[in-house]
Amino acid sequence: MSLEVWAAFAAASAVLLVIPGPTILLVVSYALGQGWRTALPMAVGVALGDFTAMTLSMLGIGALLMASATVFTVLKWIGAAYLIYLGVKLFRAGGTLDANPRTDAVSASKMLVHAWLVTALNPKSITFFVAFLPQFLNREADFWTQMAIFEATFLTLAFANAFGYALVASRARSLVRNPRAITLFNRTGGTLLVGAGVATVAMRSSH
Template sequence: MSFESWAAFTAASAILLVIPGPTILLVVSYALGQGWRTALPMALGVALGDFTAMTLSMLGIGALLAASATIFTLLKIIGTGYLIWLGVKLFRAGGTLKAEPRADAAPAIRMTAHAWLVTALNPKSITFFVAFLPQFLDRHADFLTQMLVFEATFLTLAFANALAYAIVASRARNLMRNPKAIRAVNRTGGTLLVGAGIATLAMRSAN
């Protein structure tokens, strides 16, 4: 695995994580209702959930890679289209973040478990990773090494992103309810996603 592949994966992951999804909505809901104390347990639950979904996805990808190089290549092509579709959908999304404050006081372990369940058991998470990860894998390099590096990178970013959202939501609540701010995040993320998909397609065509 080259440094360029890792850097591209890191950049794309950072873009994707910043985009508000079901997990971030849950993090923001707890933070709006209960403040900064929710940040660490929620971030930990998100990281554990992503670890679960990502590991299951990587194991499936590894099986496909071992079975057929053609199927793996086809998966990468489909994944590129999926990234572009996600970008277009995100760009057209509205400017509201539908996260209602959770006033029910929950212990840290329950918040962590809730974040883990929402992240890990969402079928879209596994589908996303199956479409996303192959774009950066080198089928000629050691698969286990790539799996460990990509998982460690993504989980570090996921933890930091969830922690940041929780802190911002607890301290700058008006920002989380500002349609202009959310619209800007959606449009920027959507544009970058489409760009990442097109760049991936262009690099594949050049090889």
């Protein structure tokens, strides 16, 4: 795997992870209600959930790799279009972050399990990975080595992202609820996401 491909994967993953989906809304909800102590268990739960969804997706992609080069190529183009679609959607999302504080007392282990279940059982997670990962896989290289590198990279970023969201939400509640800040955040993320989709197409075309 080239450094260029890995860097592109890491950059696209980082942008995708900061999009406030169901998992991040759950993290923010707990942090708003119970403070910084939620950061570690929620981050671990999110990482485990992404590990579950990503592993299931990678196994399906591995089967596609062996089945048909044409199907795999089509999936890569669909994935690039999907990234651009997500970027446009995020850009137009506006300034709302629908996360209500969870004030009910919950143990760290229950928070971890809750985060794991929400992340792993979200149908969009597996669909997302199936569309996203083929952008960066090389059919000529060892699949399992690539899988290990991509999973380790994504899970590290997922943990850091959830941990960061929890800390920001617990310390800067006004920022989390500031429409202008969220609008700027969404538009920046959307632009980067569209760029990631275009870059993956250009990267393939240059080889």
